[in-house]
Amino acid sequence: MFTTPRLVAIALCAALNFAIGNIAYLIKLPIYLDSIGTILCALLIFPDRLAAIVCAFIAGFIGIILSGLIVNPFLPWFALTVLAIAIVSALLTGLAAGTFRARPLAMPAFAGKVIVYGVITGIVSAIVSAPVVVYLFGGVTGSGSAFVVAFFLKTGQQLMNAALLSGLATEPIDKTLQVLLAALLYRSTPQEFVAMLAPPARSPAT
């Protein structure tokens, strides 16, 4: 499962997860972009689904651990969210790998699949993240979505419901953008690198 090119791909995607936040910060983008490497890793290793889940999770996990040590100490609490994103990406988003690399680009299919898989990733991510957001952050994570939480609390919702509804309102948008960026990066990745990640051919039985 862990061939040298795959180890390099995991490290690259982990580093991408880490560094992309730096890019978003440098050009002052109002989005997180913290799971692009995880989704991209699953796309690169697809159709080997088990390897894609394991490698994407490791890439995401290393990314949040390093970010946790250097930039944001609260990210490692979202390890289960990383696992959920890795599973969704390897089992679902990977199905669109052919569409994402198709030349010429089939725009309606590309856009449709990005939106569908982005929304699904966002919903799963929101459900898995909600308990952490409630327990560790008291429902408020410092992003604009906190005011959505406040709105739901003000209407009498319980904290867990408010955090979940807020996540469901905001995560699908963020994750759709991330699936879009991962798909575009996957599309622009040289074929030579993708070929290096294919499972090693088994020698025929003698």
Added chain:
Amino acid sequence: MTPNGAVIFALAVIAGAALARDAITLGIVLTITLIFGLGSRRRIWGALAWSAGIVLPLAAFMGAVWIGIVGRAPAEIAASLEGSRAAAAAYVAVICVRLFIVAFAIQAAFLHFAGWTPLRFVGGLTAPPVVKKLLVLTLSLIETILQAVDRARTALIAAGIITRNPSWRNLRHGWILVQTVWLTVVTIAIGRTRDKWPVEDTLARLDGALATSAAPRLGAADCGWIALVVAGAAIAWGLR
């Protein structure tokens, strides 16, 4: 102290902070963390300031939401009570102290290894070789990516495609920066994997370097710090 001991201590403190539900228990965990920081025999002000810098914006945000907008604590909402801003403030304070402990525990662990290179720290961890190799490769590639970001950003600003300050152009063309950086590092990775590393035998040398720098799993100092955590847990349990 060994890297393993630091990881165990930090995880224990973070778990303690996560499980603590009242001010006394949080106070005990905070005290243990401060002692741990002071035990590094280095100045802890920088670590305290960094941790406070991470938590204060969140505290302001939480204060605005819980005290300013909602005006009552979650327990009061659950019990359908009218609630008070004081209870909301106490709730925010507990959450913020917990977050501060999490941030400071990591910084305090770093203080114990100031002057160590990442390679030496990773080499000292007890972990499967593939995990250690991945950590080192990732740290190396982060440097590569950050350098690629600097180069690409400068080039795109010079070309007038993105700007130095926040702008709509950045929002429209920021993608080009991401793509440029990705293509740069993938090309570098292909070159290293296919030619450079096999010729220089880099991965085998890395395995050797990580194996030779392996420290003892736990030292006497580690046991002392872990005993402090156990004592703190016992005191917190006794005061319940």
